[in-house]
Amino acid sequence: MPDNFTKRAGWCQGRFKGYGYRLTLSRQAILAVLSRTGEHLSAEEIYHRVHKIHPSSGMSTVYRTLELLVQLQMVHKFDFGDGRARYELQRSKEDKEDHHHHLVCLRCQRVINYTDFIDDEVELLKRTEKGLAKKYNFKIMKHILQFYGLCEQCKDRE
Amino acid sequence: MPDNFTKRAGWCQGRFKGYGYRLTLSRQAILAVLSRTGEHLSAEEIYHRVHKIHPSSGMSTVYRTLELLVQLQMVHKFDFGDGRARYELQRSKEDKEDHHHHLVCLRCQRVINYTDFIDDEVELLKRTEKGLAKKYNFKIMKHILQFYGLCEQCKDRE
DNA sequence: ATTGTAAATGGGACTCATTCTCATTAATAA
C-alpha cells in the first residue's frame, strides 16, 4: 500500500513522461523530494535532499529540471523577496483544494499557505483581470498576491 | 516659474533634509532623475541618467541612496520578475491620487500603472489582512499584487 | 570666509544565486 507521497510522486512521473521527456534518476529524485514536502524549498534545499536519494545529481540538473517543471506548470516558482526562488509542486491541476495564497514572515522567512478568503480574492481578481484586459488590451496570464509581515513567533521578539 | 518636475524635486529634497541627511550632489541628481520620470527605473538606468547630471557619481552611491530612500518610504522598490529591482518615487504620502497597482508585460517588460478597481482591491485587501492577522496572529506590513501577461504590442507579435 | 568633523563617496573587490559550456553518460526506441 503506497502512501500519499509515493502515490503523488508516481502520478507526477507519469505526467512528466506524458510530455515526452526522459525520466532520469535525477528527475525522479527531484519529483520525489517535491512530492513529499509541504514546504517552499529553494533550489539549494532541493539539491541537498536530492543528494541523499541520488548523490551524483548536480546543481545544474536541479535548476534545469525545476525550470522545465515550471514551464510544464507542474511546479510553481515564487519569489518571497529574500533573493532566492522557492518551488512548490502543483498538486491538483483541477484547483479548488490546491489553490492558496501566501503569508510571508519578513524576519524568519516562514511561509504560511492560506485558503481563507480565497473565494473573495479569486472573484475580485477575476473581475479585475477582465476589466484590465479590456481597458488596456492586455492578455493577463498570471497574478501575484502575497502578504508580508511578522509571524506569531517573530512579532514579539526583542 | 518652476515646472512640476522641478517643484517635485524641490519638495523631495526638503523632505530628505528634514530627516537630517546631507544633501549631496549625487543625492540631488538621484532625486532629480526620479522626480522627472514616470517610468519604473532599474538602479542601472538611474545610474546612467544620474551620470549625465553629475558624472562623478558611482553605482555604490546610487544603490546606497535608493536603499535609504526606500527605508524613508520616499521611494518604492518593486520586483517585476526579471532579476533586477525597479524604483519609483512616492509622489504624495497622502495616497489617493498616487495609489496604483501594476500590469507587467512578460515579453517587453513594459509596466502599466493602473488605478481602476483600486477601491475594490484596497477594500478586499484590507478585509483579508484583518482576517489573516487575527487567524494567524500575524502582523501584516505590506502586500504585493501584480498582474502579468502580454501587452497590446506584444500579444499579437509572432 | 575658514575650519573641524563626521557623513558620504567612488571604485574596485567581493558575494552568491543562477546560467552557460561542453565533454561524457544514460534513457529509450528500434
Add this chain to the structure above:
DNA sequence: TTATTAATGAGAATGAGTCCCATTTACAAT
C-alpha cells in the same frame, strides 16, 4: 544490443547587489 540523442555534472561565467576603505564633501560652528 545498439544507435541515437536527450540529459547530465563539473566547473566556469554572469550579473545584480553589497562591502571596504582611503578620500572627499556638506555643513555647523567659528
